[in-house]
Amino acid sequence: MLFLDAGSSSFSGSLSLEEKRLFQYIDEHQDEFVQNLAEWVAVESDSIQPQLRGEVTRMMKIAAARLQDLGAKTTLVDIGVQQLPDGQNISLPPVILAKLGEDPLKPTVCFYGHVDVMPAKIEDGWKTRPYILTEIDGNFYGRGTTDNKGPVLAWINALSTYINLNIDLPVNIKFLIEGMEESGSNGLEELIQKEKDCFFSNVDYIVISDNLWLTTKKPALTYGTRGNACFSVEVSGGEKDLHSGGVGGIINEPMSDLIALLDSLVNSSGCILIPGIYDDVIPLTEEEMKQYEQIEFDLQEYKANIGVKKILYDTKEEIFSHLWRLPSLSIHGIEGAFYEPGIKTVIPSRVTGKFSIRQVPHMDLSKVEHQVKEYLENVFSKRKSPNKLMVSMQMGAMPWVANIDDPQYEAAKKAIKRVFNQDPDMIRDGSTIPIARMFQDITEKSVLMFPLGAADDGEHSQKEKISRSNYINGTKVFASFLLEISKLHKELQKASNLKTVT
């Protein structure tokens, strides 16, 4: 039983006896950890499609049972209902709150993760079945492998390693696991507000493990994410779909109106055309520019990772600033449009376009909402169409920026050095973890984002994967982080006690 090849890491310096035992156990139990990932990936816990809500709830129960097996006091909290765009109410999946250890002499680390996933169908172009974990060349393919079931399990694996080896956990652990992240973390803000002085009162550090490294080889720590404002724009005409031969040429078609509206949002250089949208974006500082210069970045590798031949910018500084520090607008889809293969000569009576604006610090969500509505109403009025327009912001999440001087960034850097023998890239991420900013604002605790996935993991796309190496070394890095944060916390406490005495 020797597994050291795939998961083995280039340890930095000499490991303590404890670390040696932890890392060896993790190497030797790889197949068990992979089996757990396969069981979780098999659950189609898609939070976007309401008809799969039961699967999300089932996934929450499976995750809760796993935490209970570890000995954590686990509660599934009912957070109410979600109102769908058609007015129908459906239950939100429960949120897991769990705690393991209550030693007042140890720091308390709260881990946040999500076990819902984006939709995935084999017809979308998957080469493997999305809900069957498939290993090819050291990579595990399947929906949720990297976003976010793999990282949640890596955390659980790290804890079970301590427990099975009878090594005292260096920290108290809390978990908040949700099942609606991909939909915008519905209902979570209210729960965090409610739990601010209970569940979160003794939490010292909050860790999120989501998103990806910037490259395939070098680990990263993330200190910022963009927000997201998701819009729907509905154009409706007559009461039913019509024959394009029967009425084509004599009516204003809703789809033509919608395409014109969507086309008015962003130009071919990626510039958002909504007046005033860039007004509150602050210019990049020289310090940020210097930070960007220090990050190693291979443009060819990056393009290969995302699978495109040409991107809009040539320098890494431009790429980082457009991904991390500037807003972007993406068009996602059209509901009500005929999209199946073949020809259907129909004029749809009602179509709804979906787009979102990733917004950055200092942009105000309600101002963005107002600017978008005013602009689209103006574009529409110029078409003099008798159709009806309805624009609504379906979801709004705020951007987040952390203080990289927080002790847990220091502890995470040390853990990465121990396991990967490298210093991490310090990066921001263009995507959104709605809860990151809420955690920071409501609980006023330090928030760390500790990604495990590599740049080519393909979150949200076909071929989503996590490598065996990242999954297993990720488990080690979390095990090591617990030791490092506990040491650092004690040193800081000692120093602050000394200060109080003198």
Ligand SMILES: NCC(=O)N[C@@H](Cc1c[nH]cn1)C(=O)O
């Ligand atoms: N891995 C994080 C992630 O993918 N988050 C989603 C969250 C979201 C934002 N708007 C709607 N959902 C993301 O798309 O960034």
Ligand SMILES: [Zn+2]
């Ligand atoms: Zn995620």
Ligand SMILES: [Zn+2]
């Ligand atoms: Zn995601």
